[in-house]
Amino acid sequence: MPRILIVEDEDIIRSAVRKLLLHAGYTVEDVSSVEDAEQHHDPDSFDLIISDLRLPGVPGTELIHRAPNTPVLIMTSYASLRSAVDSMKMGAVEYIAKPFDHDEMLAAVEGILSRTMAPDPEERTTGTDAREDGDPATIMYGECEPMQRVFTLIRKVAPTETTVLIQGESGTGKELVARALHLSSPRAPYPLISVNCAAIPESLIESELFGHEKGAFTGAVSARTGLIEAAEGGSLFLDEIGELPAEAQARLLRVLQESEIRKVGSTQSRKVNVRMIAATHRNLKAMTRTGEFREDLYYRLNVMQIRIPPLRERQGDILGLARRFLVTLGKKVGKPELSLSPGAMQALQRYRWPGNVRELENAIERASILCDGTVITPSLLDLDSEGDDELIPETLVEGNHEQQPPRTTDNTSDLSLEDYFQHFVLENQDRMSETELAQKLGISRKSLWERRQRLGIPRKKTPGS
Structure with missing residues (x-):
């Protein structure tokens, strides 16, 4: 070991x-x-x-x-x-x-x-063993059909040099997908550099990504290597790429087009050999329409798209994930015999999980700590503490067709709940107020606003909204 x-x-x-x-x-x-x-x-x-x-x-x-x-x-x-x-x-x-x-x-x-x-360095370089070790099924859990499709797509895309855009809500595991793509590729022996674009101040983002020369700006007392250059030979994962400022977007576009970078304060460019993997929880396509994101960069990034389904669309995985967390977290808190009551299992499956897998893990950890016996009950999960907004609305439960919001086109029958939400809001927000939209969708105005933020759907000012 x-x-x-x-x-x-x-x-x-x-x-x-x-x-x-x-x-x-x-x-x-x-x-x-x-x-x-x-x-x-x-x-x-x-x-x-x-x-x-x-x-x-x-x-x-x-x-x-x-x-x-x-x-x-x-x-x-x-x-x-x-x-x-x-x-x-x-x-x-x-x-x-x-x-x-x-x-x-x-x-x-x-x-x-x-x-x-690995016993043979040549095997690591060729990528055969790396692909097996980096198989997505060993890095992420997913038995349901939507996740199996994600795994299949990762296996097909990983060995190529194609730029990948990962789309998914916060907490769905976008960084794990990026890691699987890297470890399943011939670039596995080289670095995977992960950058959360939303966590770096806007004034520093270009210096962090591209590096800078000595004296390029106040405080630049020495030259620095950027994160893109540090990923040479490997992969660069840009999480929350929708948060990049406009100038950084233009410079990143040049990297994708020409495979070269120029440090801040430098007049010289240099070639780089880096595979780009980007991720976002926002609707980049909608952001191109409002001018928040460059359309040419969007199409450069969106060569291959991998969409991670939110946990509410993975009904078959919720209990499996919960049991896995229960084993690891139960041992962590010294309670290895913990189990879920039937009521707790029902509560887990009915909850909407706006925080996705990360929220599920937190709920299991919290319940494991609070549990005095060996059985976790619904009250310990505390999933209804914020009201019914986060429970699956009856109007959107599969099989209930009587009270669903009216469809505006004929091609929405095969959309997921999240896709349907985006479609319905974009089609109707010009003629409906926020209150009317929320009522038709069977949710509160607060939930409507939160989902707009999560999906990157800009709100249009309309009379009465």
Whole structure:
């Protein structure tokens, strides 16, 4: 079993990562600094080192030199993103941004170990083993037909160089899809750089992506490598790409068209070999109509689209996911015998899950902590605390055709609930107020507003709205 060393000075994070890896079956040791690691262990005897970037004493990147035969995964925050890029240049195999979820950390660890512990480096380079290790079914859970279609599409697209646009609501697992695409491709031995475009201040986004020269702006005391260049040979995952400002969109378009970048403050361009994977929870097509997103960039990104269904469209997966979370989270809180009551299972299936898989995991963890016995009841899940807005409306439940909102065209019968919502709002918002739209859809005005935000549907000002 692979041995992993955790180097983290924050007790809470160190303990959480330790428990996560132990439950996944790894042998784990943990220390609070590089000095402690060398005093109590031989860092180079481990199969993987997971280290925080900023530590008391010397930084975590020092382990790259002190354990030259062991891969190092750097943990960092977006505030230290530039240092993370530097750590990749120094030899770190990958970095993971805080805060990260359990699946993200486990996928990163599995991906690194699958590449570094393979017996034949040539096999890793050709991608045969990498495709098996990066199979989406081993990274994500999905037994329902919509998710099986997603897995099939990932397997077909991953070996190509095609640009991919991942669309899905927050919490559906867009980053896991990006990781599966990368690990299933010939680029698996090279970096996967993940960037949340919404988490970087607008004034810094171009410098972070493209790098900058010394003196390019106030505070640029030295030249910096951008995230695109740091992903050389590998993949760049741009999450929430709909949040990119206009100038950055224009520069990114040039990367896609010419495969070259120019640092901020530089007059020279250089070629880059990077596969682009983008993701958004917004409706980029609608944003092109309002001028918020460049139409030419949209079509460059939308060569191949992978849509992750929201959890409410994955009825067959809800209980399976809940049971998986119950096993891992039950062990985490010291209650491995937990189970769901019939009422709790019914409540899980009826709830709409606006936060998707991430919300489901949080609900199971909360219930696991609060449960005094071994059976989780509906009250512990606390899914109705915000009223009935998040329950599946009777007017939209499959099979109930009497009170559905009137259809405006004849081609909506094969649309999902989310597609139907977008179609209905865009077709009727010019002649209906927000109150009328909400009434026809069987939801509250608050839910209507939240879904507009989630799907990127701009609101048009109409009389009475």
